[in-house]
Every structure is written in structure tokens, then in C-alpha cells.
Amino acid sequence: MKRPRFNTLFWRLFALMWVTLILSHLTAFVLAIPLTTGGASPVERMGWSGMATLPSLPPGSLLDAGSGAPRAPAPGWLPTDGVAPPAGRQPGGPPGLPIRTLWLDYALRALLIGVGAWLGARWLAAPMQRLAQAATELARGLGQGSPPPRLDEAQGTEEVRETARVFNHMTRQLQEQFDQRSLHMAAISHDLRTPLTRLRLRIERLPEGVAQAAIADIREMDELIDASLAVVREQSGGAGPSVVDLGAMLQSLVDDLCEQEHTVDLAEPPALRVRVHPASLRRTVGNLVDNALRYGGRARLSVEPGPEGVAVHVDDDGPGIPPVQLQRVFQPWVRLPGEQRPGGSGLGLAIAKDLAEREGGILRLANRDEGGLRATLTLPLA
Known part of the structure; x- marks a missing residue:
């Protein structure tokens, strides 16, 4: 079904502003004048029959409000009943409104336009909110x-x-x-x-x-x-994801590596549980340990609870990484130049970072003051 051409953002906003403006005029015309003139209708108060096109401002102005001063004739204006105007009154339309009426008129218009703007903002922002929610779901899923x-x-x-x-x-x-x-x-x-x-x-x-x-x-x-x-x-x-005993998982990984005659140590971890995919977590930590063994000869693991969650540290005694390259090594196929690094294809850290982020974690690298590199995997607690 083909929709009409005027179903665009411009035409919706244009129509909304027109409806709000007309409602503000009608409300002020019907409510402001009777409330301040003892219940007299707008036509009775103004002393003229019929109502021309609504002006952009209320009849009268703050300059002549309540003064009773005659107003200049409006071009082409004639009394609608054919009767000459009373003495002292110019044929220029109704006299100025009392200042109380004008302020109430302006307040009503401002209130209605404010409500219209609020409704319009919510109306026009709704598609953006749906898009933002869908983008968030896409990133998570x-x-x-x-x-x-x-x-x-x-x-x-x-x-x-x-x-x-x-x-x-x-x-x-x-x-x-x-x-x-x-x-x-x-x-x-x-x-x-x-x-x-x-x-x-x-x-x-x-x-x-x-x-x-x-x-x-x-x-x-x-x-x-x-x-x-x-x-x-x-x-x-x-x-x-499922709830995993982090200490038991790390101990199992270290035992397997020690059976293969690798030098891997694990400090006594606290009893902490995390909600992750077990195979993904094991692969992530395994890549970090493999990186430490390849470039440092040994790996030391420790667990530390913190404000962001639980942090798994993997330390090595290697040469470390230049500070300007700490983020670059997370990119696929990146290997630092000028160093004789055995084996590797430049994918281990990239895979570890990708899997860590999929589990809602954060992977960081930092050079240790005593030498070597520290990889820190921060995971949310279960």
C-alpha cells in the first residue's frame, strides 16, 4: 500500500504546530476573556459581532491595555451592523483588553504550546528510541x-x-x-x-x-x-551462560598445563563464581597463558575481586610491550616488529579480547614495574 507523500517528518511537525497554535488561540479566546470580564462572552466584551481570522496576538496590546485610549482604524474595517460608533470611539475594532486578561491570555497560550511541544518531542523521538533499543539488543545478541x-x-x-x-x-x-x-x-x-x-x-x-x-x-x-x-x-x-566456579576452572586449566610440563603457577583463588560460557572462558584464559609462556617462559595466575567484578591476572617475565602498542596488539594478525618472537600468528590476543567482550568482560594489558607483562581479564560476578 502506497502511503501519501505528506506522511513525512516535516508535514507531521508542521501539522502539529498548526493544531497547537489554533488550540492556543481558541482556548485563550474562550477562557481568558470571560474569566476577567465577569463572565461576559468574548463577543459581548468586544462589542462587535463576528470574528475575523484569529490574529497572531490577542486583541489589544500591553501598551494600550486597560487605558481606554482610542485605537487607529484598521485598514478597510467597517462596523458590521452599519451603526456609527459611539462618541469618542474610533472605528478601528475593539478596545484594548485589560492587562490581567492579556497576561492570562499569554499564559494559556504558552501552556498549551509547551504541552504541544512536549507531546511533539515524545512523538518524534519515539522512532529514535526504538532504534536505540534495537541497536542495544543487536550488540548484546x-x-x-x-x-x-x-x-x-x-x-x-x-x-x-x-x-x-x-x-x-x-x-x-x-x-x-x-x-x-x-x-x-x-x-x-x-x-x-x-x-x-x-x-x-x-x-x-x-x-x-x-x-x-x-x-x-x-x-x-x-x-x-x-x-x-x-x-x-x-x-x-x-x-x-552458566554459573562457573572460577577458582576450580583455573585450577583445572593449570593442572592440564603442568601435566604438559609448562611452568604455570596459580595463587590461591578466593571462592568466587561468575556467569559465563565455560568453553569461551577457558579459551580466553588459555590464550593469555599461552601468550605468557611463549614470550615470558612462565605464567603466574591470580584472582582479585574489585569494584568492576572479579579480575584474573596473568603475569609473565617477558620483555613487555611498548606502551604505544598496548592497544594495537589486540588487532588480528598484528605482531610487533623488531623482536624475535617464536611462533604465533598474531591472533591469540585478538581472539581472547573478542571472547572476553562477548562474556561481558574487559581485557587489558599493562607492563609490570618489575618487568614483564600483565594481562587482566575482568568479569562480572554471578
């Missing part, structure tokens, strides 16, 4: 498996409907990109299983010592694939 918010494309003015169409198109594109990314990640993790299985069968024919070391590496790759698939399932399955 994108990539979490829940359907993206949708604005009504058949409601409001042309500008509002066009904005709704653009917003809905954008949300569909974003959701498709997130779904494709998750699908590609799951496909890669799934397809790696087959060559790893063949590699394990071939390694079993090698000498015992070499075979055991290679099988351990393959087992670690399998665990990484399982972790990646678990994160994808959590993010795209629509399952909400």
Missing part, C-alpha cells in the same frame, strides 16, 4: 544464536520506514557474516580430524620415544580442536 532484532518497516514516516529498512538489512548481513565465520571455523576444525587420525596411525610405526612425543602433540591438537568446536557451539547454539 549478535553471534549468540538469538535472532537479530527487527524494526517495523510499515510504521512511521517515510524517513522512519527507510531507516527501519536499512537497519533490518544491516542486521541480516551482520548475522550472515557471523554465521559464516562460525561455520568456517567449525568446518576447519572438523576437517582437521581426518588427517590427524591418519598421522597418528603412521606415527605408531615409529620408534617408541619418537612416537610418544608425536602422539602427545597430536593429542594437544585434538584438544585445541575440541575447544574451538565447543566455543562455536556455545556462541551459535543460543545457550545462555
Whole structure:
């Protein structure tokens, strides 16, 4: 159904102001004069029949209000009854109103226009409020498996409907990109299983010592694939976060790394619980610990409650990061120049930051005064 051309923001505002202005004139004309003239009707008070087009100001002015001074004839004005005006009165229309009437008239008009402006502001701001609410829902739910918010494309003015169409198109594109990314990640993790299985069968024919070391590496790759698939399932399955014992989760992670002969320490954590997706949290902390081990040789974990939530610190003894580069290293594929850093592809911190923000957390990096780097993951308490 094609809507009329005047259904635009301009015409709505124009009509609203006209209705408010007319209502203010009528209200002042009907209420202000009788209230201040002993109940006399406006026509009786003014001594003339009929009413021409409403003026932009009340009859009379503050200059001649209540003075009784004759007014200059209005161009082309003639008495409507054909009777000559009384002595001392010029044929220029009604005399000036009493000052009390004028002030009441102005007050009524100001009140009605103020009410009209308030209603108009709420009326015109309603589409912006709906857009802001939808954008907030999109930021919270994108990539979490829940359907993206949708604005009504058949409601409001042309500008509002066009904005709704653009917003809905954008949300569909974003959701498709997130779904494709998750699908590609799951496909890669799934397809790696087959060559790893063949590699394990071939390694079993090698000498015992070499075979055991290679099988351990393959087992670690399998665990990484399982972790990646678990994160994808959590993010795209629509399952909400669950309450996790933070200390127990960190202790389990440290025990697994120690079994692989990594140097990882965990200070005695307080009994704290957080509401997160377990696989995402484990992957986030795992990436931070892996970063500390790669560049510092060892990692020390500690937990500290604070005003923003609970903070998980991961400290290392590495060279640290130049202060101007502390935010840049969160970008994908970024590796700092001029340093001989073993391995890595520049994705670990970027993935950790993305997963942390999806859990409602904050990830920060800072150089320690005693040397090395501190990564702090702040999570809201359950």
C-alpha cells in the first residue's frame, strides 16, 4: 500500500504546530476573556459581532491595555451592523483588553504550546528510541544464536520506514557474516580430524620415544580442536551462560598445563563464581597463558575481586610491550616488529579480547614495574 507523500517528518511537525497554535488561540479566546470580564462572552466584551481570522496576538496590546485610549482604524474595517460608533470611539475594532486578561491570555497560550511541544518531542523521538533499543539488543545478541532484532518497516514516516529498512538489512548481513565465520571455523576444525587420525596411525610405526612425543602433540591438537568446536557451539547454539566456579576452572586449566610440563603457577583463588560460557572462558584464559609462556617462559595466575567484578591476572617475565602498542596488539594478525618472537600468528590476543567482550568482560594489558607483562581479564560476578 502506497502511503501519501505528506506522511513525512516535516508535514507531521508542521501539522502539529498548526493544531497547537489554533488550540492556543481558541482556548485563550474562550477562557481568558470571560474569566476577567465577569463572565461576559468574548463577543459581548468586544462589542462587535463576528470574528475575523484569529490574529497572531490577542486583541489589544500591553501598551494600550486597560487605558481606554482610542485605537487607529484598521485598514478597510467597517462596523458590521452599519451603526456609527459611539462618541469618542474610533472605528478601528475593539478596545484594548485589560492587562490581567492579556497576561492570562499569554499564559494559556504558552501552556498549551509547551504541552504541544512536549507531546511533539515524545512523538518524534519515539522512532529514535526504538532504534536505540534495537541497536542495544543487536550488540548484546549478535553471534549468540538469538535472532537479530527487527524494526517495523510499515510504521512511521517515510524517513522512519527507510531507516527501519536499512537497519533490518544491516542486521541480516551482520548475522550472515557471523554465521559464516562460525561455520568456517567449525568446518576447519572438523576437517582437521581426518588427517590427524591418519598421522597418528603412521606415527605408531615409529620408534617408541619418537612416537610418544608425536602422539602427545597430536593429542594437544585434538584438544585445541575440541575447544574451538565447543566455543562455536556455545556462541551459535543460543545457550545462555552458566554459573562457573572460577577458582576450580583455573585450577583445572593449570593442572592440564603442568601435566604438559609448562611452568604455570596459580595463587590461591578466593571462592568466587561468575556467569559465563565455560568453553569461551577457558579459551580466553588459555590464550593469555599461552601468550605468557611463549614470550615470558612462565605464567603466574591470580584472582582479585574489585569494584568492576572479579579480575584474573596473568603475569609473565617477558620483555613487555611498548606502551604505544598496548592497544594495537589486540588487532588480528598484528605482531610487533623488531623482536624475535617464536611462533604465533598474531591472533591469540585478538581472539581472547573478542571472547572476553562477548562474556561481558574487559581485557587489558599493562607492563609490570618489575618487568614483564600483565594481562587482566575482568568479569562480572554471578
